[in-house]
Amino acid sequence: MSEREGERRDDAVPEPFPPSRPRPIAGGRRAEIAAAAARFFAEHGYHTVGMREIAEAVGMRGASLYNHFAAKEEVLYAIALGMTKGAAEENLPLLDDEGTPATRLAALLRAHIRHLAEHRVEHLVGLRELSALTPEHRAQITDHRRYYQRRVRDVIAAGVRSGEFAVDDPGQAAVAILDMVNGISWWLRSEHDIDQVVETYVGFAIDGILQHARER
């Protein structure tokens, strides 16, 4: 029920994720192409967008794209990877900060929703176009998402043990919360007040689903 020493926590980081580092998406032309492609993919769907269309958006001809990506599918993979792997690397460290499970999870969710809002199109594409990836690439993306989900489950489980949260199945709660917040990328528009959305959803998750003790 109490934490041990303040150094180790019972939801401490499990095996760190394998150091696969295919190629950085950030780095000039490549990033520019991926960003343009993500916008088109999000609006019209992966298969209806042609290489020529993407090329035109960044001011080159279709054939020139192959100097930056070996195939169209590689563009999609870069987008999906930047979203899943990127989100994991930027957000998950917050779970290792000081604080109770409730404060740490709240921090993660705030970062998660903000990340999702900033990379809305990439998120949408990464969620929706999984079936267009090669089996190998799809497996990579799925692994990253599973790892993320497991970390959330673990901090929820820690909160249940400490008495902060009251749910029967931390794994199911993690899935429900992540599906709920990821749903934001489907309807978020620039008109929305992000701060408002963030606080509302953190409340839904922590005070709502996880029944964070609110009477004391």
Add this chain to the structure above:
Amino acid sequence: MSEREGERRDDAVPEPFPPSRPRPIAGGRRAEIAAAAARFFAEHGYHTVGMREIAEAVGMRGASLYNHFAAKEEVLYAIALGMTKGAAEENLPLLDDEGTPATRLAALLRAHIRHLAEHRVEHLVGLRELSALTPEHRAQITDHRRYYQRRVRDVIAAGVRSGEFAVDDPGQAAVAILDMVNGISWWLRSEHDIDQVVETYVGFAIDGILQHARER
């Protein structure tokens, strides 16, 4: 704060949805084709599945499909419509039954999740392949979903007025709840215990997000 007469309720059905009735999806060959297509679309994505593949699954040649559907996109439309319109027609009447907002919404969510579990592939396709529809068809589907969402919002608002629920923004709560439960279609497998999932999620929504008074 109290209900008027027991006949009218303050979340009573708004304008009934327009009686567009393009063609019944149920009815022999057409339904068989749509069902097969839905399975393939869900697994591999709309654009990677060919008419030949669908035809083979129902024991005919690709060209013969055009005796039942005018185009491939019409198959997708039939699937999406059967899912959105079908769900609305089967589930929404539960909101007009007797009972408090909490019991009526719980009944709707139970039916919603069961409907989603029984038509899992259609649900997945209807959620994911919207961008492959013609603008007109996409607008139809979106209208149905908006109507469904509005009905959920209204019953939540009624629950807030009656003091059963405690949320600031019923519309936002409706979106969050529907995104959460619709997320089920992404990971549900036949191994899962549906009854368990249903009760867990109804709890997340009613007792959790909506903070249904649980201390009295």
Add this chain to the structure above:
DNA sequence: GTCTATAATTGGATAGAC
């Protein structure tokens, strides 16, 4: 209503000059 055959188009990817 199903078939065979094929039209018509699209779009990913490559060759090779510059």
Add this chain to the structure above:
DNA sequence: GTCTATCCAATTATAGAC
């Protein structure tokens, strides 16, 4: 690294016999 030109494969949809 970008271009022009082109190949090539895949796929929706149609024509017309049965």
